[in-house]
């Protein structure tokens with residue numbers, strides 16, 4: 001869509017960004033923005049304010065709605081879309097057709113516009129979001145171009161002439177047809193979008209979307225359906241774009257394809273990046289800055305250059321390059337720094353009540369079968385046999401160590417039993433139930449929680465938020481409940497549980513720190529707290545002692561023994577032989593993908609084949 005002075009745009013790409021949510025204590029955090037909103041409410045009342053500025057502010061509001069959606073999709077979810085203008089178009093054309101051809105009231109056309117946009121986005125997302133890397137943005141470009149030409153060539157949409165005569169939005173006898181009344185309508189919608197988005201991001205579903213940036217493996221390992229989380233973010237962003245389109249159609253009273261082309265989509269992305277793709281407030285800032293700068297450039301550049309043309313596109317390109325070089329997270333973090341805003345802290349609801357335990361599978365409740373039984377497990381990478389017909393088991397209340405020289409196949413075995421990689425052949429059972437080739441999130445549902453060799457905590461999330469992700473399967477609140485803030489009691493219980501688990505591993509003091517600011521060893525312990533939040537029956541730990549100091553290792557060993565005594569089974573891969581020998585009940589030694597030996601630490605310490613494999617002995 002375009003402002004009155006209209007527009008071509010500069011291309012951009014998206015940088016990651018620190019994500020802003022509305023944590024507990026957000027009342028205080030919302031004071032400044034709400035005061036700003038209250039002041040903005042007075043703007044149309046300023047005597048002598050040119051109508052042009054109100055119109056400009058109205059367009060900024062319309063753009064901000066789309067940019068806020070991009071915060072969820074791109075800044076938080078890590079999916080770059082060059083197709084948002086198409087969803088604005090879907091909302092705009094739906095209301096245009098319904099109100100002009102069928103006489104539908106614009107308010108009744110609103111749910112229809114959102115429904116059409118949502119279903120359209122779901123369809124596009126279902127086919128497109130499987131793509132990763134550069135393919136996803138490329139696919140959204142293709143969709144947007146197709147949309148532009150389909151709308152421009154079909155009679156249904158009145159081709160490139162467009163549809164005119166769209167009625168204004170009205171309540172009773174009052175029509176929102178002039179700048180000031182539309183201003184309140186549009187910025188009212190922006191305020192609702194801000195609140196809904198902050199609520200969504202500060203929820204169980206929001207954590208799942210935010211965890212996507214940390215990679216799908218970590219999120220799936222705690223039961224998050226990452227495909228669903230991606231679609232949800234995509235549809236949510238499209239719905240905000242559709243809402244913007246509905247407002248636009250009734251503001252302009254006419255629609256044609258030109259504001260819904262690729263250029264506009266690129267500009268929306270530019271707005272999100274300029275403001276800060278990780279911040280809802282940054283999206284509004286970006287929408288304002290880009291719109292005002294474009295408007296001024298369109299006035300000044302032809303005068304300076306002495307010729308007419310879309311020179312602002314060049315200026316936007318330069319601005320984007322400078323921004324990506326100097327402020328990859330956009331301008332909002334700098335505004336916060338200037339205002340000396342302090343990071344928000346969560347108050348932890350010790351009185352929130354207990355989070356219900358995870359529902360146990362039938363197998364988990366039986367005491368006869370081993371917790372994990374691996375039989376003839378094999379994994380080939382082309383001609384290389386990384387795991388060669390390996391068999392072993394982990395019993396109840398047992399700590400088993402999987403050890404072996406570099407390249408022996410330990411990590412691959414770990415990936416196989418955690419559902420990260422499917423085996424070439426063989427059999428994996430948890431609690432006597434078949435789990436071969438199951439995906440990570442299904443294995444998590446069986447009560448199996450894990451940590452990672454290379455720590456996978458979500459950047460942009462605090463320590464406690466990362467730990468709370470571990471309780472994903474123990475919560476039920478969905479997106480609608482989150483947006484309407486109906487999930488508070490459950491959230492309080494989830495965070496109380498996360499706090500309890502952090503206390504258990506001795507890191508409660510660090511709960512509100514950004515997870516990535518911790519030392520590597522501490523991050524490993526945070527991963528253990530996250531795993532405990534799942535309420536697991538089995539823990540799979542990949543090199544948990546790496547990076548820990550001697551005292552921390554002793555504390556970790558004591559914690560793991562305590563967990564075993566409380567009923568957990570633990571399988572760990574570890575290189576630190578002192579740690580393993582002092583902790584485990586049994587060891588499985590691998591070499592060249594096969595099981596070389598199995599026994600108690602004492603037996604393994606004296607096993608000649610093992611001593612030889614380690615070239616000098618393990619003890």
Ligand SMILES: Nc1ncnc2c1ncn2[C@@H]1O[C@H](COP(=O)(O)OP(=O)(O)OP(=O)(O)O)[C@@H](O)[C@H]1O
Nearest residue numbers: 381384385386404405406407408409410411412413
């Ligand atoms: N995705 C892959 N593609 C091809 N080969 C792989 C792949 N993953 C692992 N391998 C190979 O499989 C063998 C076993 O590797 P793996 O990482 O499982 O060993 P490891 O015992 O965990 O080693 P380390 O202790 O060094 O982590 C190695 O030869 C490795 O190069």
